[in-house]
Amino acid sequence: MKPADHPPIPAPKIGVLLINLGTPDASEAGAVRRYLAEFLSDPRVVEIPRVVWKPILHGIILRTRPAKSAHAYRQVWTEQGSPLAAITKAQAEGLKGRFGEGVIVDYAMRYGRPAIADRLAVLKQQGCERILLAPLYPQYCAATTATANDAAFAALAAMRWQPAIRTLPPYYDDPMYIDALATSVRRSLAALDFAPDALIASFHGMPQRTLELGDPYHCHCRKTARLLSDTLGRELLVTFQSRFGRAKWLEPATDTTLAALPAKGVKRIAIVAPGFAADCVETLEELAIRGRETFLAAGGTHFAALPCLNASHEGLPMAESVIKRELEGWMAVP
Ligand SMILES: C=CC1=C(C)c2cc3[nH]c(cc4nc(cc5[nH]c(cc1n2)c(C)c5CCC(=O)O)C(CCC(=O)O)=C4C)c(C)c3C=C
Ligand SMILES: [Fe+2]
Numbered sequence: 001m002k003p004a005d006h007p008p009i010p011a012p013k014i015g016v017l018l019i020n021l022g023t024p025d026a027s028e029a030g031a032v033r034r035y036l037a038e039f040l041s042d043p044r045v046v047e048i049p050r051v052v053w054k055p056i057l058h059g060i061i062l063r064t065r066p067a068k069s070a071h072a073y074r075q076v077w078t079e080q081g082s083p084l085a086a087i088t089k090a091q092a093e094g095l096k097g098r099f100g101e102g103v104i105v106d107y108a109m110r111y112g113r114p115a116i117a118d119r120l121a122v123l124k125q126q127g128c129e130r131i132l133l134a135p136l137y138p139q140y141c142a143a144t145t146a147t148a149n150d151a152a153f154a155a156l157a158a159m160r161w162q163p164a165i166r167t168l169p170p171y172y173d174d175p176m177y178i179d180a181l182a183t184s185v186r187r188s189l190a191a192l193d194f195a196p197d198a199l200i201a202s203f204h205g206m207p208q209r210t211l212e213l214g215d216p217y218h219c220h221c222r223k224t225a226r227l228l229s230d231t232l233g234r235e236l237l238v239t240f241q242s243r244f245g246r247a248k249w250l251e252p253a254t255d256t257t258l259a260a261l262p263a264k265g266v267k268r269i270a271i272v273a274p275g276f277a278a279d280c281v282e283t284l285e286e287l288a289i290r291g292r293e294t295f296l297a298a299g300g301t302h303f304a305a306l307p308c309l310n311a312s313h314e315g316l317p318m319a320e321s322v323i324k325r326e327l328e329g330w331m332a333v334p
């Protein structure tokens with residue numbers, strides 16, 4: 001065959017795989033137990049020797065926590081399932097078509113479904129020879145960003161013909177991210193029927209030891225908060241939520257701060273969670289329900305939990321921008 005007689009070779013495609021933490025398939029204790037078992041067995045999440053941790057996990061945690069957590073999930077469950085699942089799906093839908101022809105946007109979860117290995121296989125079947133892994137964590141943390149990438153690399157380890165891979169860097173200080181947060185916070189505050197005395201930025205906590213071992217998570221959170229505070233032109237109180245286990249976690253803790261503020265004369269607050277790309281049980285139940293109860297029981301009078309960036313008018317263009325930058329050089333992106 002002369003070269004001109006060859007059938008046209010389809011252009012190789014690019015895949016963008018959004019990755020978030022994962023969430024149970026259902027809000028009943030069995031499903032929550034399966035999810036927690038996978039999540040809390042990850043040595044990136046609980047950095048205790050397996051011989052010590054396994055009996056604690058299986059003998060205590062997985063016998064007691066699923067029922068409590070299922071209660072929390074039930075309070076925030078939607079018709080589309082877990083909020084984290086529904087919002088991540090909406091983010092992927094909302095980003096489709098924003099990177100030009102030949103770029104396929106998909107999403108996966110580190111724990112539970114859709115699994116990272118399965119979606120990588122589907123992207124490959126669709127002809128993606130280059131894939132951007134995009135863990136949706138603005139602040140890098142080994143327990144979130146690194147383990148998401150680890151899972152993808154483990155799937156690649158089983159492939160004879162691997163796609164080329166890039167990973168999305170953390171975007172904790174990206175001006176698009178900070179501006180998106182500031183615009184979203186301003187819009188949410190303007191819609192309140194009260195003016196808060198204080199604005200709290202609550203980040204997911206981590207064991208203090210991970211900071212001492214060099215994980216940049218704490219520094220990334222502090223920098224996000226400083227830049228957001230500068231952009232908003234108002235003070236932000238930084239706290240860390242969702243403490244797990246007996247070890248010392250990053251401080252100040254969100255729950256103890258909420259309980260202490262009214263006695264200091266801070267009776268009206270708004271709380272934002274800049275480290276969560278999507279609302280989830282930690283923002284909708286732990287902050288918006290239990291946090292409110294704690295604050296009001298301590299004498300607070302007004303409480304508002306502000307929404308995360310989600311698939312909003314601020315959130316999607318921000319995600320588009322940080323992703324587009326990583327696709328540069330792979331193709332002429334519009
Ligand atoms: C945003 C960053 C997150 C970090 C850092 C993080 C660390 C971390 N988390 C746990 C334990 C639990 N986290 C749980 C829920 C949860 N965590 C994050 C994000 C981070 N976690 C999200 C987005 C969610 C919500 C998931 C959802 O389904 O909506 C839970 C499960 C809920 C519960 O039982 O309370 C646990 C447990 C540890 C131990 C850890 C770091 C060491
Ligand atoms: Fe967590």
Ligand SMILES: [Fe+2]
Pocket residue numbers: 242281282286
């Ligand atoms: Fe929690």
